[in-house]
Amino acid sequence: MPTAESQPDGELSVTMAGFAGTTRGAFAFQILPRLSGTFRYTRLANWIQGGDTYDRSFDMQYRLLDEAKYRPAVAIGLRDFLGTGIYSGQYLVGTKNIGTKLKVTAGLGWGRFSNSDEFQRDTSGNPGGTLLYREWFTGPVGGFAGIEWQTPVKNLRLKAEYSSDSYIRENRIAGERTEATFERKSSLNFGLEYDTKWGVTLGAYHMYGSELGFSVRTSLNPHRGRGIAERAPRPIAVRGPDIDRDTSWTKINGISQTARKQLDKILNRDGMALEGLYFSGETAEIRVRNSRYVSTAQAVGRSARAMARVFPDSVEKFIVVPMVDGLATAAFHIERSDLEEFENHPNAARMMAGRVEINDARLLESGEGAVSGLYPAFNWSLAPFVSVRIFDASNPFAVSAGIRLSGAYQPRAGLTFAGSIVKNLKHDDVSFDDVVSDGLHRVRTDSGRYNAEGDPSLERLTGEYLFKVRPDTYGRVTVGYLEKMYGGVSGEILWKPADSKWGFGAELNYVKQRDFDQRFGFQDYDVVTGHVSAYLDLPRGFVAQLDVGQYLAGDKGGTISLHRTFGNGWKVGAYATLTDVPFEEYGEGSFDKGLSLTIPLGWVTGQQNRRSIENTLASLTRDGGARLRVQNRLYGLVENSHATAASASWARFWK
Incomplete structure (x- = not known):
């Protein structure tokens, strides 16, 4: 009761x-x-x-x-x-x-x-x-x-x-x-x-x-969390009472290289990397790749500390630009005197939040201020994986485990060629052979057959280009084997100003269904699928999203979703999809719906880490309302760096 x-x-x-x-x-x-x-x-x-x-x-x-x-x-x-x-x-x-x-x-x-x-x-x-x-x-x-x-x-x-x-x-x-x-x-x-x-x-x-x-x-409870073991930040290097406003230091031969080396050394200590540096006598801008901190505010705070230790007294304005996969996602404008004044203030986070300005990062000329030696870059890993599927139609707890070989090559910022091969060592998945959606092609209900026949499998093999059209507009093009069941071309554009609660985007894909063995072949089925999307940041870390368009089975409709992100990276959400497939044809459940949960890995291990554990609790797997599972959709890449999300974790600015 x-x-x-x-x-x-x-x-x-x-x-x-x-x-x-x-x-x-x-x-x-x-x-x-x-x-x-x-x-x-x-x-x-x-x-x-x-x-x-x-x-x-x-x-x-x-x-x-x-x-x-x-x-x-x-x-x-x-x-x-x-x-x-x-x-x-x-x-x-x-x-x-x-x-x-x-x-x-x-x-x-x-x-x-x-x-x-x-x-x-x-x-x-x-x-x-x-x-x-x-x-x-x-x-x-x-x-x-x-x-x-x-x-x-x-x-x-x-x-x-x-x-x-x-x-x-x-x-x-x-x-x-x-x-x-x-x-x-x-x-x-x-x-x-x-x-x-x-x-x-x-x-x-x-x-x-x-x-x-x-x-x-x-x-x-994400609010309680567990302690994260991390190195304490260095104190702010405070200028003396007589600030030297002389800017002649900018003309010193090799000053740019010296500043880059010093900044990169400090940032590397904190799990970050310098991607760009631009300065004048009174303003300095750095572009930073954050590989450690879940909170963008914490990464920005650490970057500002590094700038205060490196730049001469005349530099009063610091601009920190977080970089995500080559995208400049936002620009945090920080007054150096505010850093010096509020570091030991009893209400430091709130005072600093009221002074920092967050807006869109400017577009750069090709190669402007870029740090040499970052590209080309190649990374690979060979690691075990465990995939858990719970609350399914015929199996309440299905577990798959195996080994994944992954690699990524980046010839330049924003351009990535990546792929992964999977070998199952334990397979306990659900068969959907008895599930049929009348009048719809089996775009998802054959997933059990994919899992059974695709071992080993080419999980993904893609070329991806991320770019900016304007300071507030992002783009993505992905080509190749996009997911285990589909390959083709996916394009997306997103308008999302860093200081706005609203965002609008559009995605268009042409895909073919892959062979069940998940090698290089395709089946006869192909489809154009895509959506227009609207995003709205709400209080308490909530984000509402509406997607309207055509799904993989050719059905048309919309998906409404709501997720809540906590300051430490936890994310809990729910979604529902309604299309023109009649409820009686869709089958049990009438329409697609479910819950999603993201747990930051650092919360589990006690160590700072940007990786996470994700799972979706779907009511059932059906063909109606099925969407392409392409990686790196733009809103998910940029949202944590924008004003609303960064403000939610601003207490970590001084951590």
């Missing part, structure tokens, strides 16, 4: 629980202080004759009222409002703490919470995925209640509840099922939960008078 409690803002929790042949996995995220969302994946044993059923559902809860001295916290919620409806229900619930040891909850519920055999939705053959809002908060009403007591034993809690879920479907023979899932003898449940020192909560329960249950839950 639900409570009106909320997790701390930004909290992510993963729970595995089960009883009576039902096993549930839940991924919950506190989207805003009052709003939470949950993706739930459930295995129902023997739900139909001869097999189990795997059900995916989404929940939302909003806290209407905070707890006060005499008032409980009050929340309203929707269960399984986008799934097949097996667990569909709505509720209004209140929770009150009595002292420090006792907590009481009571609520009213509809649907699964109604203690009735009248269902809001007939789930037989229901593909799910639609918002049947007219059924919400309708029909019979049930009441539920619970109590929780913190025992004298530290971290051990006892619970009791009166459940209004009758488990009608599980308690009767339905469809082709020959026997009930379990016998519900009582509405009372009892349990205990214990918080271990490792951040894992264990639970054991006696359920409905006849069953035993268990749960395991762990939580992570």
